[in-house]
Amino acid sequence: MTEENMAGRNESNRSITNVAALANVSIATVSRVLSGKRTKDDDIARRVRAAAEQLNYSVNYAASALRSTITNTIGLVIPSATETFSAQLLDEIEPTIDVDSQQLLLGIGPNQAAQGERIASLVARHVDGLIVVPAAGADLTEILEQYAGTLPIVQVGGRQRSFHTSMVGIDEDAAMEMTIGHLADQGIESVAYMAGKEISFESAELFAMFHTQVRAHHLKTQADWNRFGERSVQRGFDCAMRLFSEPLVQPEAVVCADDTIAFGMMVALHALGLRVPQDVLIVGYNDSPIASTTMPTLTSVRPPFQQIVSEALRLIALGPEHPAHVSLPPQLIVRDSTVVAR
Template sequence: MGMREVASAAGVSVSTVANVLSRPAIVAPATVERVRRAIDEVGYVPNGPARQLRGRPSPIVGSVTLDLANPFHAEVNRGIEDRLAEAGCVLLTCSTDLRPATETRLLRVLEQQGVRGIIISPADAAQLPAISRRGTPVVLLDHPKERLDLCAVAVDDVLGGRLAGEHLRARGHRRIAYLGATVDPAPVARRRAGLRAAVGEIIDVRVDMHPPSLGAAAAAAAERIVALAPTAVVCLNDTAALGLLDGLAALGVRVPADLSVVGYDDLPFARRLAPALTTVRQPTYQLGQAAAELLLDEERPGHTHREVRFQPSLVVRSSTTYIDEHRLTG
């Protein structure tokens, strides 16, 4: 069975069937539904590679992320997937684990397979414009456009770090640690810079962020952090904060009475922790939706590369408190 049989069963032209398969957004929803029913009825299975050879775009979009096990990236990809599904696309997701060599290999495979486009949280953004110039649209995710000739979706992470720092300073904290990564993803580095701008000198503590060890590494860092005697810790994300809280509990350190803790992301579990986690909220699902929308816009006439920038916000819960003046003098 082929496209002609589908067209006959649906009462439409062959070109309409082709559009439903490759560009359903330009076809009336009722017609799309009629064609899809006809496809099921006649048992037609589109030949993806053959359609691409005839100049029709693949329905597959690649998402290259840092770590799919991280709930932040899972929620972002949910936003991407939901928006792409509306356009008849399928999302293929993969993780780099912060390893540039892995990222390069995945990008090469996706490009060779002729995917419709790539949405990426890059470890190394330098190679991406060349992929775009060769014909595969690329959208940066959680990364500013800067001088790159690409579309981008980003959060003002410098502001996010500053919000955390200003919150702690307002509560009397002056000796503040930042729990970051041994190899900084760009967003983590920007959060550290924002925190430092707000509070001045910080105690820099770094842990291995390569999965699946982040939570365990953060827990193991608890003893080292306590020895440095900060009054508050800002963590690179909520997953690290959760691990740190576990490590502090094992040491008998009370949060926030002995040490205030701030996370980043505002993942669903943050409000359910004991104590509930003060954190910097990102519009996670909306990040994914915006990235997918920019990728789909690449196919429209007159498209120009642009950046969508989101603002973070501080969510104050019970893991932070005012500093005890006796601790500062005693």
């Protein structure tokens, strides 16, 4: 390839990234619209053509970029397809990229080593971008740094120590503040916390936030009430049995790191003859389908899955030269498990 051709291709790649960012679509969408491979004349197509005209971007460049660099694939690495957060993220991203006629390549790795292998495998398949949800306790900084210069990478949640890859996270401070504030408004004086795995940086950070908010709202908690552990129904059931089957001082509310834990607690409380919310208030996390089907229905923190996916794809469209860190606010969906009749 001549030096002139190389310069033209580099200019093409830079320009298509700018068109994608201005139109708020993926690079692949720009290529398909301007090369005629996407025939649908909708708002997306009109935005792409307007952005291309504004930036003086040629159709020939688009076709060249499509042939040389675009695979129409997005890689997604998650710790589990059944874990609540990952499952809901997967449900959101699949139809979103399908609208753009892209394909999702999925890699599942339950730990740091396995996720590293999945990342390397997806990069080898020349995905147009990579979205990674780290496993509990995983620090993927080193392996993500290897590819950060040539591939747009977005980490969702977890611990991020790199400024060369993008990060989309949830404002966990706001989540805990909303949760404890809501419980305090219900008139409780004591609260317990069922955290996630202790090896997870995220779990440890949330645990610290819990204590900060408990102090800020002048509530009480006890060390033996609060536990780290698996996000499962069985774990919630066992913890509730431990906390509430003995005639000791008991918390008036329990905050759970996942809806599955909260559901297990509610089953155990019912078996013990305790009522939710009259005797104990329960809050979950992730606002999974289980939250609206429990009896009573479960108050839960809802991550902004649609915004997470939208931001991740926007950052991928910007290319690897423009990494950014974004924090998104969650919602507290208040249901029957924390509403006390006055």
